[in-house]
Structures are given as structure tokens and as C-alpha cells.
Amino acid sequence: MKSKWKLVIGAVTLVVATFILTAGTFAYLFQSQSLDAANSLRLYRAVDLIKSKYIEETSMDQLINGAIKGMVSSLNDPHSIFMDAKMFKEFMIETEGAFGGVGIVIGSKDKVLTVVSPIEGTPGDKAGIKSGDQIITIDGKDTKDMALDEAVSKIRGQEGSTVILGIRRLPAQEVKDYTLTRSNIQIKTVAGKVLPDKIGYIRISMFNEHTGADFAKKLQELDKEGIQALVLDLRDNPGGLLDESVKVAGKLMPKGPVVSVVTRDGNRETHTAGLDAAKYPIVVLVNGGSASASEIVAGALQDTGVGTLVGVKTFGKGSVQQILRLDSSTAVKLTIAKYYTPKDRSINGVGIEPDVKVEWPEPRELGKDPQQDKAVEILKAKLNK
Template sequence: MNIHGSQAVRQRRRLIMVLVIIAACAVGFAVGRFWMHVQNPIMQEREFRNLSYAYNQIMDGYLEGASPKSLVNGAIEGMVASLGDPYSVYLTEDKGEQFIQSYEDHFVGIGVTIREQDGEFIIEEVIKEAPAEKAGLKRGDVLLKVDGTPVKGMAFDKLMTTVRGQEGTVVKLQVRREGLAEPLELPVTRGSVPVHTVSFEMKEDGIGVITISRFADKTGDEFDSAIKALESKGMKKLLLDLRSNPGGLLEPTIHIANRFVPKGETILQVVYKDEKRVITHKSEQKEPWKLPIAVLVDGNTASSAEVLAAALKDTANAAVIGEQTFGKGVVQQFRQLSDGSVLKLTEAQWRSPDGQWIHKKGIKPTIAVPAPAYTLLPRLPAGLKLKEGDYGERVETVQQMLQVLGYDTGAPFGVFNAATTEAVKAFQRSEAIPADGIINDRTAYRMTTRLMEKFRAEDPQMLTAMEELRKTGG
């Protein structure tokens, strides 16, 4: 046996094995690299090198240091912002969670709305069946302390963060209540707060009015309950108020449309990029709707609220009354990622049943009725202090409000003159508040409240819709 020959054979085999292993590794690396590029096409872009370079430079050399998470989130936010689409957005973690919760039928909290007035925080509303109501909080209570910490001088956002918390935990609130000599200490256990998007009432002549503030997860169920309640009261005609409804989820919109649009008729078409996919939603109406119906819209009626208004106008013979709608005819899909962040991206647009694109056009009412000009006045900000000698747009807004309420502020608009001071004092006396002639939060709030009451009493769009429904049969 040739020992040297045998050794040479073994060496060649080892060499071949090594070469095979190297070749296999090379092939595996190449295949892996190929699939990495297929699955991550961004890596094929030349600019990706710039992104990677910037990331590494910041992490290695930025003087103040940086968080990898913040850098990546910032890159995603910038990427979505570069689309120039106001409806596409990336919401990180907590913001994403809040976005998702905004469409649910409840949220965790204590259940109050708070307004800031002259450096104090006042409970504006206590939500029915919420923890705050069960704990005894009332509208008009003034917050003094949260968990022993005084709230005077606290930023509004910080206050809200302090009040919020995890379900089942307790927040201790100290409040001042009118008529009581000493502050109240009220522990509130944070819990589920119901979110209602539908309200209803029965007007004269058997006209039921349903108002939808937006379309959320349970809006369809709430609407069904409202219809049932109004029918039990003898509803003969229906007025659907979609004014200032910004839209929301499409599913409850279609659910509601199914009640009114005849079976088999088109509610809307959702058209995706390059019309590669078109989804036509047709009515699945269970029984014909027989009562006359009218719809109220305005310039803030948008998105899925426009979907419903267009469907009822085109196929359900509904009178649409008010002002031309906002014109948001694009559809966003939102996806929640594993860390809670949300990517909301415009992926489609919709056509009305008669085939019209609505985006940037809106829906024209069948009966045009403008809202009073004073409803368009800008909101007065918290922390306001205006007095004689001041001037500017906010002074002009105050003067216009007072004029509408019947108080003569003199001329010219935009200058806080002596006549304006007297008008402010007269208004303050009528409200039984200190008549110092100065516009502060309290006075501004009372003015805004009286304007809202005036609009509710003389709402020309509502009155026109009611009159149109009275003319119909049923």
C-alpha cells in the first residue's frame, strides 16, 4: 500500500470539501443577499447609503448622543411627510395607541372634559356613566389639586397626562364647588369611559333628528338604537344631521347606508392605485325604508360622512340641505405595528353612486342654505386679556361677537375703544359677572355660550330642513 499516495488522496478530498463548503457559503451569501434586496427594495436605492451613513455618523459622533428608536421613527415620519399628503401620517407608539382608541367605543380615563379659564381648570362636562360621575364630580367644579399636586400654573397637556392613567388605578382630585366653604377631596378610580357618536331627539310633527358626530366602531349599533327609539315614539320623517362630521370608519357608514339605499343599488366605489382594484359596495337593505328623509351638511362634512350624504342623495331620494361639503374623497388604510405605532396611508379614492369623484370638489346640496356669518368667527384662545387701547384681529372678533349679541361697540373694528369697553361692561352686567370692561376667559366663554344658544334657536339650515320634511308625505 502506498502511504504517500493515500495521504495525497485524503488531502485532495479535504481540499475539495473545503472548496465545496466555501462555494456553498458563497452561494448562500449570494442567495441571502438577493432575497434581502427582494424583501427590502429600499436597500437597492443609492440614497439608502446616505441614510445609513447619516445614521452611523449621528450614532458615532453626534455631541449630545441619540436614540436609535428616535432616529428611525424620525426617518419614517419624514418619509411619510415627504408625500405631501395631509392625510398620510406615521404615529409613534402612544400617539398610535390614542389614534386606535379614538375609533373604539370606550377609552380608559375618568370621563370629564376640562376647559381653562383665567388660570383655573374647570370641569366643562361629566360624561354619563363614567368614573367621574360615579365619584360625584359635577359640571362647574374647579380643579385645585391632582394627587396632592396643585394644578395652578400647570400646562394643560401636563394636567391631562396627570389625570389619565391605567385602568383600575385611583387619582385623588381636590375641587372647589360653588356653594361649599371647603374644597372637596374626591378619589376617582380610572376605568372605562363610553364614547357616544350618535344622539337623537324627537321634534314636532313626528320629525326624528339623528346627529352623527363621526363614524367610529359602534356608530352603526348606536344608529340602530336611535332609529328604534324614534320609531317607538311615532317617528314619521327623519332628519340626519352630518354637519361638522369629519368622517371616520367606512364600515359603519355602509351599515347605515344599507338601511336607506334600495337593495342592490350602489353605495360607493372604492378605487385603488391605477384602478387595478375597484371595490363596489352595494346595498344589502333588509326591508325598504318608507319614511321621508333629509340630510344636513356643511363645509366641515367630510370623508365617510360625504359617502353617506352622496349615497342618500343619489339613490334614496333624500334632500341634502346646507352648504357644499369639504371634499375629502380619498381613503386611508391604517395598520398598527407591533410597538403600537400606526401607519396611516392614502391608498384609494371613492366615487359616488352616480360615478362622480368627490375629492377637492365636495357634494352640492339640493337646497343651499348658508350658516350665519358669526358661526365662522375664530375661536378665542385661553389666557385672553383684552382691554381698552388694545387692537388687532382678536379685538375685531370680540367686537363682532358683541354686535351679534346686540351690543354696540362703535367704530372702527379692530380697535378696543371706549364704546367697546361700555359694550363689554353691559354684557358682563347682563351675565352677573364683574363689569370691569376687560375681556378675559370668563367673559369670552359666556359670549361664546350665548352665540351657540343663539345659533341653536335660529339655525336656518335646521329650520329649512324641517320645513322641507313637513312638505313631504308620510
């Protein structure tokens, strides 16, 4: 099977060959140094005791799934999880660009379930949910010990059904319930236009399987209209597929590294751009909802001097997850690496500081965008030099 790097909602994933957990697998574990005889016996005995003594009949599938989930949970890593059949199916649907839900992207920040960003035009966006909001309950259930993908699974559902999210918006401490009606979330990730003074504007909402091609098409359209500079808006962009972020950066920056992925053993895989030279000055708009794949693009443009970052510090999601299929319908997602910008910066848990910090005060005024205004000001100054 051809491997494919994917970075989805703050996590890079790799689809690899199937590895089925069977009796043969247990035999392998028993023979390997990773599971000695005593631990093998404990594992077998636990299964036997539950199967023979527990008051209710329990299927082997349930026990195996529970064992795997427990093993992964013991890592205390919010980005490493066991994906059951339903969760894995939803994950695959999402990467194709359409799914049923409320249109918010979530992550774990300071061990609290947090909104990375709402997706434009979705129920979550229309309800006023914002980047940085903490999700305290889902349908009345506390999210304190809930895995990220479990929370995603609970928030998603059939179009027309409802979900109640208990939201806390700092610095306030009270929790407010939002009742949201799920819809079919069709993600169109790229939009653009020409601003005055021949400045192009492209907004990328996230990186799915079509983003690289759609970005190239939109950029070509704007080039034909004679743009001489570009505003790239990555605000509230929660990330997506690594390959697609590399394609976008590759259309903007000269030859050289875009991002490097480094595993535990020090193995480094570097993705590169291939332009002879950057075509025009670029300003990249970022904020606290800019995460993972969007941070890859922003970091690459900043490190190479091609782009000036305007806004506020990004989310700081720079770890790499790998999706390993257990069978045709389940998988394990494990954190297996970190990624680094062209200047070898790790932004995990740190984020990227903009070159020009511009806050957007609340409440926001309709029709006002101080960050975009600053971007245009910078580009006009560059064009008039």
C-alpha cells in the same frame, strides 16, 4: 389578522399584519428594485456617521423612527404620517370612543391646521371654537409645518391639564388664545327625537365603533313612535369608521352601492346597502364640518335620490388612508386610495353641494335653526303630496 376598513377624522384606515423594520427589512430593500445599491449605501452610511460622529449618543430606535418620519414627510401629504407609540395608542383609544382631550376634530385645509368640527358638550365646544377656525399655535408653538397627528397628540393630554390654542377665525386675521382644560371625552354619537307632524330627527356627531348599532336602535325606537319622515343631522360630523357609515346608510337606502374605494392600481372595493326600498323621505343636514364618513352617507343618499341635502357645502375629505403596523406599538398611515359615491363622484377637495342651500347667519339666535326649519318644510311638503 382580519382586515378592517376604518375612516377616522377624515381618513380611512386599514389594520393589517405587522411589518417590522429590522436588518432583514433593509436586506429586502437592498434586493428590491425600490432601493438600489447606491441608495442603500447612503442610508447605511448616514446611520453609521450619526452613530459614530454625532456629539451625543443616539439610539438606533431614534434614528429609525426619524428615518421613517422623514420618508413619510417627504410625500408632502398632510394625511400620511408616522405614528410613534404614543400617537398610535391615542389613535386606537379614539376609535373605541373615549379619550382625553378638548373635543375638537382637526384637519388640514389649504395647508393650514383647521377645525373640522367641535364635539358637542366638550371643552372646545363650550369655549366657542367653531368649524373652520384655524389653529395657528398650540401652547405657543407654530403649527405651520406640524403634521396633523402631531397636532392631535399635542392637543390631547391628561384630564385636568390645560392647552392653549391660538385661533384665527376668518375673515379676521388676528389670533386669539383659548385656554382649554382637557377632560375625558366620552363620545355618544347618536341622539334622536320625534318632531311635530310625525317627523323623526336623528343627530350623528361622528362615526365610532358603536354608531351603526346605536343608529339602528334609535331608528327602531322612532319607528315604533310612528314617524313618517326623517331629518338626519350630519352637521359638524367630522367622520369616523367607514364600516359604521355603511351600516347607517344601509338602514336608509335601497339595495345598491353606498361607496367605492379605489386604489392606485384601479382596484375597486364597493360597499353596498341591502334594503328592498327606502321607508320614508329623508332630509340630510350638512355643512362645512361634515367630512369623510358623513360625506359618504350624505353622498349616497343624494346620489340614490333617497335624501335631500340641506345646508351648505361639505368639507371635501375623500381620500383613503391605510394604517400599516410597523410593530406592536408604531405604525405608518399612508394615503392609498380615494372613495367615490354611488354615481362615481370623487368629492376630495371639492365637497358635496347641498340640493337646497341654507346659510346660518352669524350671530346665531338661541333656539333658532333655519336649516332644520327648511328640512321640516321640505318633508311636510313631501308628506302632504
